[in-house]
Amino acid sequence: MMKIISFGDVHEDIKDLVKIKPDLETADLIVLSGDLTNCHGKTETKKVLDAIKRYNKNILAQYGNMDMPEVDDYLTKEGINLHGEGYVFGDVGIFGCGGSSPTPFHTPSEISEADIGRFLTNGYSRVKDANWKVMVCHTPPKDTATDIIQNGMHVGSQTVRDFILNYKPHVCITGHIHESRAKDNVGDTIVLNAGMFRDGWYIEVIIDKKSVSAVLKSVA
Incomplete structure (x- = not known):
């Protein structure tokens, strides 16, 4: 069995880590889906990672659109970068794409739809033979409960949606749209x-030989 604990959109606020200490300590892997900082770089990213490492040193992470590009380089140097990469743990393959599709806000790390497709394909190629596949994409798939902004518009990526339909990962962990906490x-x-x-929520994925479960959990 493999237990993955995942969260993103940390934005340097790590006060709730202690509230999920039991899940952090018993997880086989911690996955950070992006936006570790608020338009900051290596120094602030290291603070977030160091705080998590007090509970569990097995971490994979990727930058989000609110992280400076140097965060991507730093995670690569640390050997834990998910962006455009894939890792296999027994029967489980995990791959990712960070940054985000273009926004109206011109945030630090936005990439094109074509780049999203390219990075996802690169990561998937490294895990394609795994029995179970977990995709971690900071940008949510379009037209789901996970990509709705306050005015009701769906602002996710069509590329991400098409990739999921074509390659059929078992789980997609996403983020980016703060107000769209959901499972779909x-x-x-x-x-x-x-x-x-x-806001007090995180993701637990449990994978065994025969099944996968993925749920939203609250720190409360």
Whole structure:
């Protein structure tokens, strides 16, 4: 069995880590889906990672659109970068794409739809033979419960949605849209957005030989 604990949109607010200490300490892997900082770089990212490492040193992470590009380089140097990469742990393959599709706000790390497709494909190629596949994409798939902003518009990525339908990962962990905490499905893929970490939610994925479960959990 493999237990993954995941959250994103940390934005340097790590006060709730202690509230999920039991899950952090018993997880096989901690996955950070993006936006570790508020338009900051390596120094602030290291603070977030060091805080998590007090509970569990097994971490994979990727930058989000609110992280400076140097965060991507730093995570690569640390050997834990999910962006455009893939890792296999026994029967489980995990791959990712950070940054985000273009926004109206011109945030530090936005990439094109074509780049999103390219990075996801690169990561998937490294895990394609795994029995179970977990996709971690900071930008949510379009037209789901996980990509709705306050005015009701769906602002996710069509590329991400198409990728899920074509490659059928078992789970997609996403974020980016803080107000769109939700669990949904695209085809047979479970899609989860835990929203901002400081709002008190995170994701638990349990995978064994025969099944996968993925749920939103509250720190309360």
